[in-house]
Amino acid sequence: MALAIKVNEETFTPRQQAVLTAALDLLVENGDGLTMTAVARRASCSKETLYKWFGDRDGLLTATVQWQAAKVRMPFVDRSHLNIKALRASLEQFARDLLTTIIGEVSITLNRTAITHAAQEKDDLGNIVLENGPMAIRRRLKPILEAARDARLLRFPNSEEAYRTFYGLVVRDVQIRLLLGDKGLTQSNVEANIEADVKAAADQFLTLYGVKANS
Structure with missing residues (x-):
């Protein structure tokens, strides 16, 4: 029997991955200055989409950390x-x-x-x-x-x-x-x-x- 654990919170669509990559890039560039507006602008998507996917800024931060840790x-x-x-x-x-x-x-x-x-x-x-x-x-x-x-x-x-x-x-x-x-x-x-x-x-x-x- 194979041993594996599926980590659902690390499963993101390609479009979501692009957004999270943009968020991580902004964190490197601006540190504490990460905002939903800046991420939406960098990722060429609407803030409404970000809120739908991640809930709020903390939700977006959680997802970016999960995406980074998934490496x-x-x-x-x-x-x-x-x-x-x-x-x-x-x-x-x-x-x-x-x-x-x-x-x-x-x-x-x-x-x-x-x-x-x-x-x-x-x-x-x-x-x-x-x-x-x-x-x-x-x-x-x-x-x-x-x-x-x-x-x-x-x-x-x-x-x-x-x-x-x-x-x-x-x-x-x-x-x-x-x-x-x-x-x-x-x-x-x-x-x-x-x-x-x-x-x-x-x-x-x-x-x-x-x-x-x-x-």
């Missing part, structure tokens, strides 16, 4: 044929998507804006980003980890702990350094080392939680 795909595996090779491929795919997404200007801008809003208690953007970004991404990998545990490829007390460990091995201090504008770390630096970093994270995780490593 970190849920690995697809077959429970009946799950082996260490397939597991490693799934872990590496997830890690590659995660790193590629969080180092982009869109993610950096979203996170910086959300942090500022949370500090000022300005609106609910922090919760929107948290729930539809990191938490949604977490829900995509945990079923894979649990399937690997059921297949006796991994051993861990709970999937939350295992996920946090893997996330830490993949992201390390990269995201916080980029958010803080560390001049010694650039997007191109990270991109150049993604494949090596992805493989290293998978190796380290399997060393910690692989059944053979713990036998």
Whole structure:
């Protein structure tokens, strides 16, 4: 039986995707200045259409975060044929998507804006980003980890702990350094080392939680 979860909130029509892309572009350009009027103008659609699709500005922001987070795909595996090779491929795919997404200007801008809003208690953007970004991404990998545990490829007390460990091995201090504008770390630096970093994270995780490593 194949293991997959359909995430309905990430299913957008091509026209809606174009609108969300326009919204993300405006966030990068203007940060906090995102308005329904500006998005409608950039996407060449009416505000009435935006309100029909997304409800209000918070609804539009939620959808843009979901659309951005959807770039970190849920690995697809077959429970009946799950082996260490397939597991490693799934872990590496997830890690590659995660790193590629969080180092982009869109993610950096979203996170910086959300942090500022949370500090000022300005609106609910922090919760929107948290729930539809990191938490949604977490829900995509945990079923894979649990399937690997059921297949006796991994051993861990709970999937939350295992996920946090893997996330830490993949992201390390990269995201916080980029958010803080560390001049010694650039997007191109990270991109150049993604494949090596992805493989290293998978190796380290399997060393910690692989059944053979713990036998």
